[in-house]
Amino acid sequence: MFENLTVFENRYEELNLKLYDPAVAADREQYKALMKEHKEITPIVEKYRELKKAESDIEGAQMLLDDPESDKELRQMAVEELNEARDAAAKAAEELKILLLPRDPNDERNVIVEIRGGAGGEEAALFACNLYRMYTMYAEKRGWKTEIVSLNETELGGFKEVSFTIDGDGAYSRLKFESGVHRVQRVPETETQGRIHTSTATVAVLPEADEVEFELDPKDLQIDTFRSSGAGGQHINKTSSAIRVTHLPTGTVVECQDERSQYKNKDKALRVLRARLLDAKIEAQNQEIAANRKSQVGTGDRSERIRTYNYPQLRMTDHRIGLTLYRLEDVLNGDLDEIIDALTAADRAEKLKESMENG
Numbered sequence: 001m002f003e004n005l006t007v008f009e010n011r012y013e014e015l016n017l018k019l020y021d022p023a024v025a026a027d028r029e030q031y032k033a034l035m036k037e038h039k040e041i042t043p044i045v046e047k048y049r050e051l052k053k054a055e056s057d058i059e060g061a062q063m064l065l066d067d068p069e070s071d072k073e074l075r076q077m078a079v080e081e082l083n084e085a086r087d088a089a090a091k092a093a094e095e096l097k098i099l100l101l102p103r104d105p106n107d108e109r110n111v112i113v114e115i116r117g118g119a120g121g122e123e124a125a126l127f128a129c130n131l132y133r134m135y136t137m138y139a140e141k142r143g144w145k146t147e148i149v150s151l152n153e154t155e156l157g158g159f160k161e162v163s164f165t166i167d168g169d170g171a172y173s174r175l176k177f178e179s180g181v182h183r184v185q186r187v188p189e190t191e192t193q194g195r196i197h198t199s200t201a202t203v204a205v206l207p208e209a210d211e212v213e214f215e216l217d218p219k220d221l222q223i224d225t226f227r228s229s230g231a232g233g234q235h236i237n238k239t240s241s242a243i244r245v246t247h248l249p250t251g252t253v254v255e256c257q258d259e260r261s262q263y264k265n266k267d268k269a270l271r272v273l274r275a276r277l278l279d280a281k282i283e284a285q286n287q288e289i290a291a292n293r294k295s296q297v298g299t300g301d302r303s304e305r306i307r308t309y310n311y312p313q314l315r316m317t318d319h320r321i322g323l324t325l326y327r328l329e330d331v332l333n334g335d336l337d338e339i340i341d342a343l344t345a346a347d348r349a350e351k352l353k354e355s356m357e358n359g
Helices: 003-019 022-026 028-066 072-099 121-141 171-178 262-291 328-332 337-357
Strands: 111-117 145-153 159-167 180-186 197-207 221-226 242-247 252-256 305-310 315-318 323-325
Touching: 003 022, 003 028, 022 028, 028 072, 111 121, 111 171, 111 262, 121 145, 121 159, 121 171, 121 180, 121 197, 121 328, 145 252, 145 262, 159 171, 159 262, 171 197, 171 337, 197 262, 242 262, 252 262, 305 328, 315 328, 315 337, 323 337
Parallel strands: 180 305
Antiparallel strands: 111 159, 111 197, 145 159, 180 197, 221 242, 242 252, 305 315, 315 323
C-alpha cells in the first residue's frame, strides 16, 4: 500500500525548492498555502524514509546471513541487526498507515465552544463555570487565544451558559471529542448533610466557518438590539449594544452582549451563527457515517454522556474509552493532553480497522 508514496517524496522536494524562492516568499498567500502543504506532508515523507531505511537494513543483514563466507561473529551481529530492522519496519509501517488515514477537513480550524448548565440548578451552573476555566487554561497552555462571545451568569458566580472562541493551530483537532454531556459528582457548598449531588453540563465544540463558506444573505437575517444585563445588576449597559441574530431559514438564534460596541457584538454573533450552521451540516454527515459504522469514539451526539468528574474520589472517567485518571485537580486545571491523546488514538484505531475491513 506504500508503492505510491514516492509522489509525496517528490512533492516534498519540490516544495522545499519553492519555499526558498524569493519570488514565492514575496507572495504571502502563495507562501502560506505552500507552507501549509509542506507541514501536512512532512510527517508522511519522514515516516516513509524511516520505512525505506529499515527495509534497506533488512536487505543488508539478510545478505550477510546468506553469505557462506560470513564468520560466526558477523552472522550473530547480522541476526541482531535483522531483528531490530524488522521491528523498526513494522513500527514505521503501522505509523504510516495512521498518517495516511483520511484527515478531518476541519482539524485545523479555530473553534467556538458553548457550555450550558444542565440538570442540577445552581450546582450545574457552577460546574459549567469549572469547565469553562478548564478549557481556557488548556488553551493558555497551548498558546491559543480565547475570547468570550456571550455569558449568562448566576447570582453565585455560576454560568447558565457561556459561548467563547478559541483561536489556535489545530484547535478543532484537539477539542472535537469534548462535545457531549459532562457529569460532576460532588458535595455542593450549600449541602449541610454532606450528601454527594450529581449535576451535568453540556459542551458543544463547533469548528469555525470561513465567511466564504457561509455567505449569509442579509434577507435571511433578523437582527435585533437590546440592552445587555448581568447577574445582580453587573455589566449593565445603558445603551442597546447587545445583538440578537435570527437565521430565518433554520430558526437559529445567536445572542452576543459581551462587547460595549454594537458592531463588535454583531461581528461575534455572525461568527457563531456561521459555526452553528456548519456544525449542523457536519452533524448530518456524521449521522450518515454513524449509520454505517459498528462503533465510534464520538458520535457528536449532544445528549451522549461522555465523562464523569468525581470530586470525593479525585477521579475523572471518560466513558467512551474506559479511561480513568485519579488526578482530577490536574484535569480541571487544564491538563487534558493525556485524555485527548487517548481519544485521538482510539478514533484512529477505529478508522484503521474500518479501512482494513473495507479493503
